[in-house]
Amino acid sequence: MTAAVSLKGEVWRALGTVLDPELDQPVTELEFVAEVRVDGADVDVDLRLPTYFCAPNFAFLMVADAHDAVSELDATARVRVRLLDHFAAEEINAGVAAGDGFDAAFPGLATGELAELRTTFLRKAHLAYQEQLAQQLLRDGVAPEELVARRLAEVPAGAALERLRRRRDQLGLPSGPDALLLIDERGDAVDVEELPVRLRFARTTRVSIEGNAGWCRGLLGTRYGRSAG
Template sequence: MTAVSDTPATVVAGVWEALRTVRDPELDTDVVSLDFVADCSVDEDGIAHVRLRLPTYFCAPNFAFLMVADAWDAVSQVPGLADVDVELIDHFASDAINAGVAARAGFVHSMAGSEVGEAVDELHDLRRTFTERAMMAGTDLVVRPLVRAGTTPEQIAAMTLGDAPDSPDLRRLRARRRELGIPDGDDAPLVVDPVGRTVGVDALPLHLRKARSYQVGVDANTSICRGQLAARYGL
């Protein structure tokens, strides 16, 4: 077996990169940037050990379950690992979540009989809802600079993704659309609703106000979570 000190740096780096693909579904930000990764290592047997933490003891268990499950899935794809151990710490539902994710049991089965309470549904719809909100918020981040630069509503309504200046925000918007099954190529309309329908010039003002409200909510919740995490762990 390879000693801990000899564990290839590329494997450890790969685990961290995998974790950067795991997002808090409400904040649409990866768990590494949010400092939700309390510990990450690869031992001499090639087992990745990841410990996740959240801002409060009572963070919503459905969101927590999604992050732990997504982390397990992402890290499992890293070449060079023999096994993966992902654990949520310091959370009231951690035992049920950790056991459920390790058993690949799904959210409903994981919560059944636990102290957390029964779960009614799996989390597919919840995931899509927050991905739709992330797409709307991303629309605000891409379109607002265009408005500030003097682009008219008529011009925005006629624009495609390829017409918008390339930026990290545009690339993230494309990614969220891709996750939702909405066209994200250069010839796709820039502004669409959460099911992919083009938003015309008449409906554009209300649509952009809604998009702005989602982004304001994400910014506010992210700030709160960062503050709570820092206070909780003395960061």
Template sequence: MATEHAYATVTTIERKVWAALDAVQDPELAESITALRFVTEVRVVEGDVTIRLRLPAYFCAPNFAYLMVADAHDVAAAVPETGTVRVILEDHFAADQINAGVERATGFTGSFPGEAAEELDELRKTFQRKAYIAALERVVRRLSAAGRMEPAPLLLTLGDVPEGVERTSLERRRAAIGLDTAPESSLLVGDDGIPVKSGDLALRLSYARAVRVSIEGNAHLCRGLLATRYGDDSASARNGAA
């Protein structure tokens, strides 16, 4: 019975860690590292957690890689009942520096001396803003298809967006960059929170489409690189936690 209880506890913790990792995103692609299949293993031994990550290319930018490893460590460490947490990035040219830096909490600049201290925070903010713009464009496309963008698009509010994946994603992206998520808040606002002006709408939407296409294209490319590098049968071993 004790063994069965211990196994159940381990399985529960693993599931919770997997669920927590769902919230960690590739900063450039605005998709979960679990959905992208960057996580290959979550192992729990006596409460201690080991997470293994991989990336599509050996030379993925170290600042991107560091963000994902650090974020994975932080969300896993916040899961109740976990002991020590170790995140291991594999098959990356800077893996040793990144893994050691996250484990010792020395930060990016401690792992890569000479880099700007604020670089990672600004990088994260930049891609959060882009993710918001792409999410807004998806919502606008849905509203346009339903004939909801006429005759006064600038009067639309967040509450005018139908419930669903697009609205949930948009609300999450707005919250991430500090924008209002109340249903009565204006829908068409820039990433600075300033409402879009009528004369700028077409140009703003054209730019938003370009951002969305770029993000989705990069995500498709990364999936292809990952499949080429590791094979199509290299799915994350999620231990039934999907």
């Protein structure tokens, strides 16, 4: 295996950690990565989005996260991440390349950096994974009174549990085996009386995320002439 091929694989793996902030799925799975080129220790990554008018703050966040993820690789010397076919691509690409934040790239548009936006969508993803795991336990016969007292160590292992733990780590919420499955955004326990309303809201959030992901794949396939999925 050549060094270039090895580095290219590392770049793709790094890009697999970059999430669409709203869909909570890797940009690689969503097929937002158009191309990766490696020349020695120099790396170029081209990103594309489903529509020309995707929100610039979402787009900036993905480009900046992709740049940071690839730049952390020891084998890279120069990293350039470009957004293609987007109405604000020039501003986004220049801002990320210069290391400027969203405020600097779009003066007068932003009311703050992107940390708040990221936190909002991490909370939505956390809520969705809680609902997914809770519904699984309810189908298995766990009573609501037991569910609100269930610890993560007592939850079946799987992708949803791992994603839940990662989102909690990012949000600074308890994620160890003794942590409760159902907590609010502050980390407090959920009362059994509020459980039905909370699960209905969480299900709406999960369905919205999943529906938007499918919609984006369809748009991307239509735009670039590739099958979605």
